[in-house]
Amino acid sequence: MKKIASVMTALVVAGGLAACSGSDGGGSSESGTVTIGSIHPTSGALAGVGGLMDDGAKLAVDDINAAGGIKALDGAKLKLSSGDSQGKAEVGQSEAQRLIADGAVALVGTYQSDVTQNVAAVAERGRVPFVIDVAVDDKILQQGYKYAFRVQPDATSMGTSGAQSLAKIGQDSGTPITSVAYLHIEGAFGDSVFKAFEAEAAAQGITSVKEITYPATNFSDATTQVREAAAAKPDVIVATGYYPDGVLIAKAVSELKPDIQGLYGIANGAFDDGSFPAASGESGQNVLSANYHYDANDERVADIRTRFEAKYGKPMETASILSYQAVEVVAAGLEKSGSDDPEKLREAIAGISIDDPLLAFDGPITFDERGQNENATVIVMQVQGDNVEQVFPQEFSTKDLVFPATAAR
C-alpha cells in the first residue's frame, strides 16, 4: 500500500510541477511599443518545433523593427512577449491570459489544436485578435469566434486537396491511381484529414481500400501496420501523422517493398521536414508529401531562411515560417488600422489581403467569415537526394516529379 501511495504522490507532484513554471512577467505596453504575444510549446516533447516557431516570430519582429517599425503608428516598435504552452492546453490558456493582461494587442500560436482551441477561447473573451500559425483541426474555427484567424489550411482542406493532387499526379504521369491504403494516427487530426481525403478521393475515382489507425504513444515499430496496408494491394499508401511515426512508416515501407507506386503523406509531420532525408536515408527517397509549405522559389523566403539559419543555427522549417507570417499579418493589420486598439486591429485583420505570402498558397492571404485563410492550400513535395523538393503543381516546382515514386532499391 505504501508503494501505491508513493506512486500517487509522484503523479500529483508531476502535475503540480507542470502547472507552476514558466511566466516571466513583463510585456506591458509602453508608449511607442506594441506588444504581440507568442505562445508555443518551447519545453516538453514538442520543444524542438516550438522553439523554431518562437524564433521565427522573433525574427519577424526584428525585421519589421529594423525596417522602421509600424509606420501608421509613427514608427512604433513591435515587442514580442513569449509564452511557453509546454504542449498543454491548460498551460497555453493561462499563458494567453497572462499575455493579454500584460497588454498584448494580438496573439500568435500555437502549433497544437487542443492548445489553440483554449487560447482562441481566451482571446475571444479578452477581445484580442489571435492569428493561428499552425493548428489543423477544423473545429477551432467552427465556434463562431470573431477574433481567431488561421493562416494554414485546415484538416478538411488538406485532405481534400491532398486527394485532388494525388489524382492529378496519377493522371499526368499516365499511371492512374484507383486505390489507396490509408495509415493515420489516432485522434481528431488523423481522423479528420482521412475523412476529407476519403470523400474527395471517391469523387476522383480513388477507392480507399483500407484504413489503419495507430496510437500516438508507444508506437515504435510500423512494420505490421504497413504490411496490413500492403496486403490490401493498393496503388499508393497514404500516411498522416507526426514525425517519429512518419519515419517508422517510411522505413517499414522500404523494408517490406510492397508493390505500390509510392508512399504519399498528407499533412505528414515527417516527410517534408528538413531532417527527414537524413533520418530515413535510402528508405525516404522519392517519398511524396502533400502539405502546406514555404515557397522555396520566393526570394524573400530564401532571404529570411538564410538569415534565420545564420542567427539561430538551425534550418527554418515551414512551421517557423508560418509564425513569421502570422506576425506579419498582425503588423499589416496595425498598419491598416493605424491603431493599437485590439478591436480595431481585429477589424483590420478581418479585411486584410496580403499579396506576397511566404507560403506556397493559391493566392493572397485573406480571411473568410470564419477567420480561415481562403487561399491556404497544400503543394506536393518529394524527397530527392538529401533534399525535400517541391514537385507539384508546376508553378511551385523546384524539381521534376518522379512518379511512380518507388524508392531507389
Add this chain to the structure above:
Amino acid sequence: MTSTTTQGEGPTRFVRVGRHPTTVVSVTVVLLLAAVFAVGGKDNGLVTQSIVTGLLLGGVYALVSIGLTLIFGVLGVVNFAQGSMLTMSMYVVYALVSGPGLPVYLATLLAIPVMFAFGMFVQHFLLNRLTSTGSHEGPLLVTLGLQLLIANVLLMIFSGRPKSVGTPFDGSFEMLGAIASYSRVIAFAGAVLVGIALTLVLRRTSLGLSIRAVAANAQGAALVGVNVRRVYALTFGIGAASVAVAGGLMTPFTSLTPSVGEQFTILAFVIVVLGGLGSVLGATIGGLVIGLVQTVGALYLPGTGSLILVFAVFVMVLFLRPQGLYGAK
C-alpha cells in the same frame, strides 16, 4: 500499479526461477498464437509478421525493463527517471557517433561505463541516505526531479529537433516469410545477452550473492559484513548500464528527441511488476509477452486498443498471480 506486489515490508523477493511459470507462459502464448492463426481470420503472412515484429519489439522492452527490475527489486526505488536515463544514453551514443564518428555499436559499448558511473553517482550522492532510511517517497521524488533535469539539460544542449543515428547494418532480411530489420534483431540479441549476463552475475559471483542478500534482507546482509550502501550504488550502476545497452541498441531505429524515452517508463513498470520484482528472467519474458500482445493485438484492436489489451493482460496476470510471473510469495 505496484500495490499488488507489496506483501510484507521491503523488497524481499529476488531471482527465483521456477520452471513452472515459464512452461505456463510459453504454453499459453503458443496456444493463443495458434488460435490467432486458426480462427483469427487474418492473412497468415500478416500474423507471422506481427509475431516477428512483436518479439523484436519485446526484446527492446525487455532491455529497458531489465535495468528497472534490478533498481526496483533490490533498492525498492520507483525510478521515474528510467525513461530519461534511456534518452540520456541515446544522446551519449549520438554524441559519440556524430562527434568522433564512432560506429554506433562501439559507441554503445563506450556508453555502458558512462551510464554505470552516472548510476553509481545518482545512488551514492542522491539516493543512498534516503533508501537506507527505508523511505519510499523520498527516492521517488528525487528520480522524478532527475527526470525533469535530464530532459531539460538534453533540450538545452541538443535542442529539440529530431536527431538520427545511422547504422552500418542498415537493411532487413526475410525470416519465415516475415521481414526483420538487422538493427532490431541486434537489439533483440542484445536483450538476450544482457539477460543471460546479469543472471550469471547474480547467481555465480560474490557481488551477485551480496546483491541478492541485500535484496532479501538489507539489515541481515549488513550484519554479516556486506557493505549495503556500496551494493546499492553498484546495483543502481548496473541498472543504468543495462539502460545504456538498451539506448545504444535502439538509436538506429529511433528518432531522438529529449523526451523520447519517457513513453517507455510506464510500460517498463508494467513489465517489471508483471515479471516479478527483481527477476531478470521475469523482465525478459514479460517484455516479450507485452511486445507480442501489443503487436498481435493491434491486428484486432488498432490504435490505442492494443495498449488497452496490454493493460488487460497485466491486470489479469496480477489477479491470478499477484507476485508477478517470477516473483516469490
